[in-house]
Amino acid sequence: MRDIRKIGVAAVAALVVAAGVYWGMVRDGDPASAVPAAGRTVIVEAAPVQVRPVQQEVNAIGTLRSEDSIVMRPELAGVVTAIGFKEGQPVRKGQLLVALDGSIHEAELAQAQASLTLSRANNDRTAELLAKGAASQRTRDENLSKMRMDEATLALARARLAKTRITAPYDGVAGLRKVAVGDYVTPGQDLVTLDVIDPIKLEFRVPEIYLAHVAMGQTVTFQLDALPGQTFKAEVYAIDPQVDVDGRSLAIRARADNSGRTLRPGLFARASLGLARHENAILIPEEAIIPQGTDHFVYKVTGGKAAMTQVKTGIRRDGVVEIVSGLGAADTVVTAGQLKLHDGAAVNVRSASAD
Incomplete structure (x- = not known):
């Protein structure tokens, strides 16, 4: 009798599990949410290939530097008798900065x-x-x-x-003075800094793998945490001939216009260096890519069926991927529902905004 009761309980449990699985397959009225049987049409989302220009970019962290920056120091000892500049203000070449007795x-x-x-x-x-x-x-x-x-x-x-008369060697902006009238100064003592900040330099580093893609005259866009919401541009003018052996990176300097003296040396910058530009690139949404090991695949919609196609990817930017080979300009690829597909499965394409 006990064995019969055990068999009955097991049978009821199996029925409950089966009912739960079936309910999960048909809930919300979407039978395609289950793995389709052979010959069943699968509802998927798809998007046509886009053909437009795309540019490869490398992001980096940088710092703004003065075009020129020096610390004015006396060569002789003496007492300060006059100060000929205002702190933080522009000075002209030859202008008296500090006079000694x-x-x-x-x-x-x-x-x-x-x-x-x-x-x-x-x-x-x-x-x-x-x-x-x-x-x-x-x-x-x-x-x-x-x-x-x-x-x-x-x-x-x-x-x-x-x-005894310390003058500005070039036009620039005076910093904060370190001495006052009446101070006794010694040779080499700091008096004031002098900076050229127009133009201003942006210094940053990129990984060594981009060495072949970096060139003079390239445009760099950068943003500053100190000035949110603003984007600035600079032009590469110098590339370090040596690669840093510790970080395996390449130092680059670019110049930016700073006629309004908005930018200041020492500011933290988030830079983006434009590299290769492809004018007629084939682009698809990133979610259409199916990685398998080191290979990449997409489901291409052809004649109402899904065709699994191997592709070679290129530049990735802003949620889109460049396809170097494997797709044409007139193709459409599945962007959602790939887990329910197999090669040759019949598909019913709906827009991404459909319920």
């Missing part, structure tokens, strides 16, 4: 000038006496040498005095 150097210059005046007079007098035979050639040579030494001393005094 030059009183000692002015005195040295005056001393050198007086000594040179005397030595020139002595040299001229000796030359006249030598012509009359009243002086020796040795005396003439000594006076001439003294005059040359005094000329060099005068030039040195002038150079030292000139170095």
Whole structure:
């Protein structure tokens, strides 16, 4: 009796499971949600191939750099007597930035000038006496040498005095000053930075596999977290001849217009470098691709049937994939419902917006 009861319970359980499976197959009134029987039409979504230009891009992280950037430092020690710039404002080439006390150097210059005046007079007098035979050639040579030494001393005094006035070597923007009037500065001490920010440089790196695709003059678009919603353009002007052996990457620099001084050195940038451009590329939605190992397949709709077709892919961008071989411009591919298909299955194509 117990065996009969066990058999009855097992039979009821089997019926419940079978009913659940059947209900799952036909729920929502869509019998195609189950694996179709032979000869049954499968409802799928499909899209025609698009033919349009596509450009390969490589994304990278970069940093904005000044076109030129230097730190102004004195060559002589001295007391700051004047500051000739405003912080954060443009300066012109030759404009005074910092002046040091030059009183000692002015005195040295005056001393050198007086000594040179005397030595020139002595040299001229000796030359006249030598012509009359009243002086020796040795005396003439000594006076001439003294005059040359005094000329060099005068030039040195002038150079030292000139170095008490630190001027801008080119047009740029002054940074924040590190000193004030009255400070005593030493040789090599930081005074102020000077940057050229128009144009501004974008520096970034790309993997070495793109070496053959990178060229001078290519366009780079970039965005900044500091200025959301804005896109800027730059042009590649320099490619590092050496590949970084640690990161296996290639350093690239591009220039961007910054006439409004909106961009600032040091900003973090998200760059996109345009590489190869294909004018008549065959494009399909990314979801149409069926990967199998290292190969790629799609279901092509031909005469109301699905034909499994191997394809070779190319550029991938914004949810679309370039098909290098395997499809033509007039083909249509299945974009949803591939799991229910097999090669040669009859299909009923509906739009993606259908319920």
